[in-house]
Amino acid sequence: MLGSPEFPLLSKEGDIIIGGAFSIHSQISKPSLSFTGTPEHLICSRINFREFRFAQTMIFAIEEINNSSSLLPDISIGYKVFDTCGSTLPSMRAVMGLMNGEERTLGKNCSSQSSVHAIIGASESSSTIVMLQISGIFQIPVISHFATCACLSNRKEYPSFFRTIPSDYYQSRALAKLVKHFGWTWVGAVRSDNDYGNNGLATFITAASQVGVCIEYSEAISRTDPNEQVARVVRVIQSGSAKVLVAFLAQSEMNILLEEALKQNLTGLQWVGSESWITAGHLATKRYSGILSGSLGFTIRKTKITGLQEFLLQVNPSQDPQNNLLREFWEATFDCSFQSSSQGQTQCSGSERLEDIGNPFTDVSELRISNNVYKAVYAVAHAMHNMLKCEQSGKAVNQSCTWKSDLEPKQAVKYIQNVNFTLQSGERVYFDGNGDPAATYELVNWQRNQAGDTVFVAVGSYDASLPNGKQFNMNGISITWAAESPKRPQSVCSESCLPGFRQAVIKGKPICCFSCIACAAGEISNSSNSAECSRCPLEYWSNEDHSQCVPKVNEFLSYGETMGALLAAFSLFGASLTLAVSCVFFWFRRTPLVKASNSELSFLLLFSLTLCFLCSLTFIGQPTEWSCMLRHTAFGITFALCMSCILAKTIAVVMAFKAKRPSNTLPQCSAPLQRTSVLSCTLLQVLVCVVWLTLAPPFPYKNTAHATERIILECDLGSPIGFWAVLGYIGLLAVLCFILAFLARKLPDNFNEAKFITFSMLIFCAVWVTFIPAYVSSPGKFTVAVEIFAILASSFGLLFCIFAPKCYILLLKPEKNTKKHMMGRN
Helix, strand or coil: ECCCCCCCCCCCCCCCCEEEEECCEEEEECCCCCCCCCCCCEEEEEEEEEHHHHCCCCCCHHHHHCCCCCCCCCEEEEEEECCCCHHHCCCHHHHHHHHHHHCCCCHHHHHHCCCCEEECCCHHHHHHHHHHHHHHHHCCCCCCCCCCHHHHCCCCCCCCCECCCCCCCHHHHHHHHHHHHHCCCCEEEECCCCCHHHHHHHHHHHHEEEHCCCEEEEEEEECCCCCHHHHHHHHHHHHCCCEEEEEEEHHHHHHHHHHHHHHCCCCCCEECCCCCCCCCCHHHHHHHEEECCCCCEEECCEEEECCHHHHHHCCCCHCCCHHHHHHHHHHHHHHHECCCCCCCCEEECCCCCCHCCCCCCCCCCCEEEEEEEEHHHHHHHHHHHHCCCEEEECCCCEEEECCCCCCCHHHHHHHHCEEECCCCCCEEEEECCCCCCCEEEEEEEEECHHHHHEEEEEEEECCCCCHHCCCCCCCCCCCHHHHCCCCCCCCCCCCCCCEEEEEEECCCCCCCCCCECCCCCEEECCCCCCCCCCCCCEEEEEECCCEEEECCCEEECCCCCHHHHHHHHHHHHHHHHHHHHHHHHHHCCCEEEHHHHHHHHHHHHHHHHHHHHHHHHHHHCCCCCCHHHHHHHHHHHHHHHHHHHHHHHHHHHHHHHHCCHHHHHHHHHHHHHHHHHHHHHHHHHHHHHHHHHHHHHCEEEEEECCCCCCEEEEEECCHHHHHHHHHHHHHHHHHHHHHHHHHHHCCCCCHHHHHHHHHHHHHHHHHHHHHHHHHHHHHCHHHHHHHHHHHHHHHHHHHHHHHHHHHHHHCCCHHCCHHHHHCCCC
16 A cells, blocks of 8 residues: 655656556545645545556566667656546646656645656546646647547547557447447447547447437446445446447546456346456456356457566566555555564565565456557657667667757657657557557457356458448357357347338337338348338339338230130120021022021121120230230121121111012122222221221330239220220211111011011120220229120120020021011911
8 A cells, every 4th residue: 555655656868768657556535624624735646566567567668668779769768657546636646746746736836847758547537637727838748548539539638648559439340340240230228437438438329320229228437436326326327228338448447347247146137348357357357257157359460579577577676675554555566565474474474486476467368559559659759769860880780869958858748759660569550630540459259168267369451441231240259159058149129020011119218219111012122121111113022021022913815814815705706606607698698588688798798797796805914015906906806707798788688678660670780889888987996996006006004003002904095096096986887887777667567677677786785885984994804804795795786686596596496587477478
């Protein structure tokens, strides 16, 4: 235990003096303030072996430079090491001592020049800030090996500050990417209640929110907090639902938290740590293994410093028998005392061997922060080397420096900013415009070796200088998780939304807490935890799971479906029936009934009806460019031929009964006229179709507007005017036939064909008048079915009304098939 020393704990004279500020003791007393007398001195206790190693590493680097002939030849470097006790008040006392040579200057005048040319330290951000507020006034360069607060990169406030450890600006973002990489979107956080913890965690929370990670709780502790406050924080952690805890803690707060965690049996958490404690060897013990096993965190790369271990093992109180720090270190290391004790404590002899002891001081297997101290000393040396214009004469020997007796620390700031050198280990040392080094980290994982000891295994890396997508990398080494679980822990507020669902934020809760809502029809999400569903392209539709877009079903009237097969069957049946009627008429072609029916027009009508039945087949099947042009033109021409034949028949009937010339001469006169009328009426429809096909022919069309979940393959009319002109022309012929037949319905004969033509035209017109609204309103393939139905219904109507009565007589009533009966004479 040390009181408030008036002088440095460790010192050595030299031409250039480098100051050191380390947290050599980790506990500080709280003096009572009575305001009636002089306050008691602060008392620092509980030596920190790790920090003592940092101080000895600084001394080792200085001695190594003093023994070098290439760096600062003929210039000796001395040192002064003060204790900051890991607290701000002792840090202020230490920087005053470094600047003036003593900590307490009451009653004395401050010297006009600082007693040190540069300062290495401190180990905490808050302590470093306090030191800079004083040393910065005199522009004394301060190089910290362990102060990581991003606030220290502010060149306006801290123009003389440098550091050999990356800023928390990068570490916090690396930690955010780490938790996101493992899918931990719901985490707890605990921090030191100082500049290091508050600034570091604030940066982490900002970076985490940018990558979709939410913080369930954020608690702060300080090593000066009462036990009740620390216990409350542990209870908050234990009651939280997050399975991952991000601990942005300094070692002192980490020690306090772990002790309370042991009391409350806090286990099962995946710890993610900051570089302050993630490689602290004194925590990697069996005492804390149940809590910290599997911990992950970023730290700077470790290295080897040649000769350091041998130097550390030579530390002994005999080097300076009057040095109280060396005696305290020796007593704490070997649990002995140099003074006689009546309590049975072992007497220290000074001959004990450090080689037989394993503690953070002698452990050089994880040289990370110690290497930062080493680099800081060399940075000062190289800056002084350049500032003193040390020149080389000959081959690496006989170098000389231009010594300046009035060397001021503020002159060194510019030279430290510009240093750029490589250590023996191959590591390059330089500072950016903010005084920061390159931000590269190792991702370490706490694992057990075969002996059962906890070791720090590098499982990944982070390099802030690389492009954004390549900064974080895993090296393929398997990771040990919390409580040595074989599976990676899950830490989410809400379970992942499967593909086919989207996240919906729950009102009043963080964005990581959400409900899963199925994507709407025609929308998909093909990954887990999609923020929104994406609409499928026009010709695609969502599958049943709404996880991917699949081509829409092409809908058209096909032969393979029931409706298409039935319509095709009726079409073929109608064509076959028409052919059968033709055969009957051909067989009875010489009989009076067939002759009286105008056999030439009858056969032509039967031929056109056959084509009408067959043209409906062109409407079935997948539309193509040729089928679209064929179906409408074939329909128009065949029905025009059919109506022309019926019109000629009707005219012939009227002329046969109303002509004044002898009946036996009428057929010879009217036959050319009938052929001409049929041909001219049909050719007019052909002309309309040719114009239609030339100007705007029908074409295959994918209708995606009528039905969202399927594509209707149909034939676009090209020109609706052409279609309705064709249909209107057929209607005109039908109306003329109906009018003429209606006028001739009462002609005096036993077989009045005009009457049957009237009925057939009634049916024909009724079908096609009904067709128009049905055609317009029918969806998809039913539009085609309606058109086919109209064709078949009208064709069957014509066939049955005109030819059924005649076939009945020809086949079943042959006695009526006489000329006498035809003329109505008994």
